[in-house]
Amino acid sequence: MADLAIHADRAVPREPTAWARLKVNRNWLGFWFMMPAAAFLILFLAYPLFLGVWLSVTDARIGQPGVFVGAENYEWLWDDTVFWLSVFNTLLYTGVASVIKFAVGLYLALLLNENLPFKAILRAVVLIPFIVPTVLSAIAFWWIFDAQFSIVSWSLRHLGLISSNIDFLGDTWNARWSVIFVNIWRGVPFVAITLLAGLQTVPPSLYEAATIDGASRWQMFWHITYPLLTPIIAVVMTFSVLFTFTDFQLIWVLTRGGPVNATQLMATLSYQRAILSGHLGEGAAISTAMVPFLLGAILISWFGLQRRKWQQGESND
Amino acid sequence: MTEVLSAKAADPRAVLTAPAADHTEGMSYLETLPRRLVTLYLPLSLILLVLLFPFYWMALTAIKPDDQLLDMNRVSPFWTTAPTLKHIYKLLFETYYPLWLWNTMLVAVSATVLSIIASVFAAYAIVRLRYRGAQWVGGAIFLAYLVPPSILFIPLSSVVFQYGLFDTPFALILTYPTILIPFSTWLLIGYFKTIPFELEECALIDGASRWQILLKIVLPLAVPGLISAFIFCFTLCWNEFIYALTFLSSTQNKTVPVAIVNEFVDGDIYRWGSLMAGALVGSLPLVILYAFFVEHYVSAMTGAVKE
Numbered sequence: 001m002a003d004l005a006i007h008a009d010r011a012v013p014r015e016p017t018a019w020a021r022l023k024v025n026r027n028w029l030g031f032w033f034m035m036p037a038a039a040f041l042i043l044f045l046a047y048p049l050f051l052g053v054w055l056s057v058t059d060a061r062i063g064q065p066g067v068f069v070g071a072e073n074y075e076w077l078w079d080d081t082v083f084w085l086s087v088f089n090t091l092l093y094t095g096v097a098s099v100i101k102f103a104v105g106l107y108l109a110l111l112l113n114e115n116l117p118f119k120a121i122l123r124a125v126v127l128i129p130f131i132v133p134t135v136l137s138a139i140a141f142w143w144i145f146d147a148q149f150s151i152v153s154w155s156l157r158h159l160g161l162i163s164s165n166i167d168f169l170g171d172t173w174n175a176r177w178s179v180i181f182v183n184i185w186r187g188v189p190f191v192a193i194t195l196l197a198g199l200q201t202v203p204p205s206l207y208e209a210a211t212i213d214g215a216s217r218w219q220m221f222w223h224i225t226y227p228l229l230t231p232i233i234a235v236v237m238t239f240s241v242l243f244t245f246t247d248f249q250l251i252w253v254l255t256r257g258g259p260v261n262a263t264q265l266m267a268t269l270s271y272q273r274a275i276l277s278g279h280l281g282e283g284a285a286i287s288t289a290m291v292p293f294l295l296g297a298i299l300i301s302w303f304g305l306q307r308r309k310w311q312q313g314e315s316n317d
Numbered sequence: 318m319t320e321v322l323s324a325k326a327a328d329p330r331a332v333l334t335a336p337a338a339d340h341t342e343g344m345s346y347l348e349t350l351p352r353r354l355v356t357l358y359l360p361l362s363l364i365l366l367v368l369l370f371p372f373y374w375m376a377l378t379a380i381k382p383d384d385q386l387l388d389m390n391r392v393s394p395f396w397t398t399a400p401t402l403k404h405i406y407k408l409l410f411e412t413y414y415p416l417w418l419w420n421t422m423l424v425a426v427s428a429t430v431l432s433i434i435a436s437v438f439a440a441y442a443i444v445r446l447r448y449r450g451a452q453w454v455g456g457a458i459f460l461a462y463l464v465p466p467s468i469l470f471i472p473l474s475s476v477v478f479q480y481g482l483f484d485t486p487f488a489l490i491l492t493y494p495t496i497l498i499p500f501s502t503w504l505l506i507g508y509f510k511t512i513p514f515e516l517e518e519c520a521l522i523d524g525a526s527r528w529q530i531l532l533k534i535v536l537p538l539a540v541p542g543l544i545s546a547f548i549f550c551f552t553l554c555w556n557e558f559i560y561a562l563t564f565l566s567s568t569q570n571k572t573v574p575v576a577i578v579n580e581f582v583d584g585d586i587y588r589w590g591s592l593m594a595g596a597l598v599g600s601l602p603l604v605i606l607y608a609f610f611v612e613h614y615v616s617a618m619t620g621a622v623k624e
Contacts, residue, residue, distance in 0.1 A: 131607045133600065139577060193618060
């Protein structure tokens with residue numbers, strides 16, 4: 001009886017209004033939460049990406065919308081020796097710099113992972129080349145590589161190793177090795193610190209067990225450290241290859257692509273053609289030509305070092 | 318409790334080391350000092366020397382008087398006996414340098430704040446609202462991270478022109494977020510995932526709206542992540558070059574990296590002092606910021622890599 005009375009008293013729950021239901025609808029809320037980010041990325045990333053492909057098949061110039069010319073820009077590039085030189089330079093630059101960055105970075109990470117005095121400060125100091133804007137450190141290197149007043153030439157001359165100054169940025173191959181060196185200098189800290197973060201997750205008990213089993217240092221590295229580190233190596237190297245391949249600022253400060261296009265990368269060439277000479281269409285074609293190379297580089301470094309199933313606790317197939 | 322005590326009593330060494338369970342020493346006692354000198358300290362100091370020498374050289378050149386700069390035979394080039402502030406003075410009072418610093422700061426701070434606000438919403442929606450297709454959007458944002466500025470700047474320059482933003486700070490403030498949003502969204506997704514969702518369930522039961530949950534529960538707990546994202550984005554903005562080079566043309570609007578490269582190179586044989594002073598002063602704000610937030614910086618860098 002009392003039961004019934006209570007039920008009668010209770011207000012019948014009102015049917016929620018459409019607005020009230022909308023306010024808790026995931027998809028509706030999600031749409032609005034995504035709005036700001038999506039607006040930026042669509043307006044300034046996705047749209048220009050397609051616009052770039054469109055520009056590459058027109059004869060657009062600065063201040064003058066182009067008309068569709070088909071693959072003419074690409075045909076033009078195909079016969080252009082400077083373009084092929086820039087492709088060669090980019091591949092050389094990316095290949096050599098990435099491999100050395102990886103080797104030195106891994107070595108530095110292993111060194112920093114040892115038990116050292118002032119560990120924290122050392123790690124902080126190592127990262128400084130990565131913090132300082134590339135252009136500003138490249139300017140310091142420009143001075144270090146000066147043809148007349150280079151400190152490196154001066155030191156080597158006073159040590160009696162060379163008789164005349166080295167022309168770091170004026171000679172074809174010297175210039176190439178110099179820019180590659182600066183790129184490595186700037187990239188090693190990033191590789192080292194991220195790999196160090198990976199190294200710190202390797203349980204020390206594995207090394208202790210291996211030591212008891214009589215493993216050498218090399219065996220420990222090859223059978224414990226390296227396999228456990230492959231997932232993070234894959235990601236780090238993908239990024240490293242990507243940013244080396246599309247590098248622009250370092251070259252622009254040190255050589256502007258010179259001497260005689262010896263250090264011209266695809267990015268610097270596209271800037272020269274599109275912005276300095278005003279041929280937007282041709283520049284866009286060079287940028288678009290970078291995309292297949294980029295995809296290839298990403299796929300190789302990603303799948304080449306793919307995480308294996310046993311690393312996630314499953315058996316290999 | 319008694320077991321622990323008796324175990325400690327049995328092994329006197331355990332009493333000394335056990336409380337902290339310190340593994341930092343690891344197995345390094347297995348190696349002798351001379352061996353460590355050759356395999357560890359020597360290569361480490363060589364690498365550090367190469368990594369840091371350019372900064373020493375930059376700072377030294379910035380305070381060297383002009384005559385010592387080019388005369389390397391009379392005095393040792395590795396040191397200076399008469400440091401001068403002439404280059405820095407000239408930089409700050411006879412060029413637009415303070416204005417360039419201000420431009421860079423304005424662009425970096427505005428672009429970073431805009432990006433972080435947009436990223437917080439996006440990351441929260443992807444992690445917690447889980448609307449239909451959230452997974453795919455997350456993947457698309459990661460892909461956006463892989464699109465490099467060097468293939469975007471040509472079409473973007475025509476977009477910037479169309480929108481009438483050319484040669485204004487807005488050209489950079491609105492385009493930098495395309496680099497920053499993918500990165501910081503990805504970083505914040507990782508942070509938001511570590512916040513226990515039970516907290517949010519409690520709040521929902523208490524009648525809080527999503528907006529209140531985000532503002533009063535999630536954001537306060539994600540402060541370390543926000544700081545990391547902020548510092549890293551700020552550094553990326555400061556470092557950006559190709560957009561600033563393409564979208565700005567007048568001297569007064571330039572950012573520090575672009576201005577140094579274009580405005581200081583005037584064929585003057587004594588320009589090195591002011592160039593290096595410019596590079597030094599331009600790097601200092603970042604290095605100081607970094608010195609205060611090393612841990613956040615490293616966690617941002619590794620967090621972005623660890624997905």
